[in-house]
Amino acid sequence: MKALVILGEQKVAVVEREKPQPKAGEILLHIKYVGFCGSDLNTFLGKNPMVKLPVIPGHEIGAEIVAVTDGVPENFQPGMHCTVNPYTNCGNCPSCRNGRPNACQFNQTLGVQRDGAMCEYIAVPWQKVIVSDEISTRDFALVEPMSVGFHAVSRGAVNDLDTVMVIGCGMIGVGAIARAVVRGAEVIAVDMDDEKLELAKRLGAKHTINSKTEDVHQRLAEITHGTGPDVVIEAVGAPATYQLAINEVAFTGRVVCIGYAKTDIAFETKYFVMKEMDIRGSRNAMPEDFRAVMKYMKQTNLNVETFISGIYPPEQALDALTKWAENPGKVFRILISF
Numbered sequence: 001m002k003a004l005v006i007l008g009e010q011k012v013a014v015v016e017r018e019k020p021q022p023k024a025g026e027i028l029l030h031i032k033y034v035g036f037c038g039s040d041l042n043t044f045l046g047k048n049p050m051v052k053l054p055v056i057p058g059h060e061i062g063a064e065i066v067a068v069t070d071g072v073p074e075n076f077q078p079g080m081h082c083t084v085n086p087y088t089n090c091g092n093c094p095s096c097r098n099g100r101p102n103a104c105q106f107n108q109t110l111g112v113q114r115d116g117a118m119c120e121y122i123a124v125p126w127q128k129v130i131v132s133d134e135i136s137t138r139d140f141a142l143v144e145p146m147s148v149g150f151h152a153v154s155r156g157a158v159n160d161l162d163t164v165m166v167i168g169c170g171m172i173g174v175g176a177i178a179r180a181v182v183r184g185a186e187v188i189a190v191d192m193d194d195e196k197l198e199l200a201k202r203l204g205a206k207h208t209i210n211s212k213t214e215d216v217h218q219r220l221a222e223i224t225h226g227t228g229p230d231v232v233i234e235a236v237g238a239p240a241t242y243q244l245a246i247n248e249v250a251f252t253g254r255v256v257c258i259g260y261a262k263t264d265i266a267f268e269t270k271y272f273v274m275k276e277m278d279i280r281g282s283r284n285a286m287p288e289d290f291r292a293v294m295k296y297m298k299q300t301n302l303n304v305e306t307f308i309s310g311i312y313p314p315e316q317a318l319d320a321l322t323k324w325a326e327n328p329g330k331v332f333r334i335l336i337s338f
Helices: 038-044 143-155 171-182 194-202 216-224 239-248 270-274 287-299 314-326
Strands: 002-008 011-016 026-035 060-068 081-084 121-125 129-131 163-167 186-191 207-210 231-234 254-257 278-281 308-312 333-337
Touching: 002 038, 002 314, 011 314, 038 314, 060 143, 081 143, 129 287, 143 171, 143 231, 143 254, 143 287, 163 171, 163 216, 163 239, 171 186, 171 194, 171 231, 171 287, 186 194, 186 216, 194 207, 207 216, 216 239, 231 239, 239 254, 239 270, 308 314, 314 333
Parallel strands: 163 186, 163 231, 186 207, 231 254, 254 278, 308 333
Antiparallel strands: 002 011, 026 060, 026 121, 026 333, 060 081, 081 129
């Protein structure tokens, strides 16, 4: 079968790999679409410390069931559209024992700590397969990244009384915006790109701030009458945005961190105590987050094509990654089609 492999820094190849043979309890999937995640871009650029090269990237999956094996429940049938929960969990670490397997200490995500799904076929345990014939295989490739944003909103315990600021309106950020709006919160979207802010408005954000051209502190003071947002979701992973989140969140507010900063960050730690703030990490997503995204996709009239910056065959992946690296702010999701 055909597979896409990241060999090293800015080195990509399409290779032939043996088609997997599913074992008992596994489902064989024909991969139709796979999204490139920011972690895949960092792998391509040699900036992902968690990956071991060479690696097949990809964990944002839209697929079709090809075959089922002994031990697979009857509700999984060939021809069904599906996505995959791409994380592993050990069942024994503190996270797993506390009912939060998304943050398993020994997690191995497809395409990061193990080979991913940018190939024609994969075999996975049936427990990791999520099916629905109401969602296309293309749209299924958008479920996992949106679910990460949905999970961040859950970590922030967002409710209809909250004002929520989402910093970064990429794919994960727009997932956070969509979920916060569904929960009835007043949402403030912050980004440096007007096109992304316009999409945030269409998703229901009441306010938008272009942090490149506007004074964020002043605009927040106007919007929140000087109190600051109750919840700040950081979906960028830069020192400036982490500091912005800490500095601007309301007293007794919650800061939810999704983005990985690549350098150390200096904070005004007095705010930690003075505001008695909660600082919460948010990693991956739970099965209920996947289900919530799927429900959202079915019930809204949003044209999800808006999220897709381009669809390419694997042979053009190098060009797609290179263009993304040159102008990362303009890309939502790049899909590779098999």
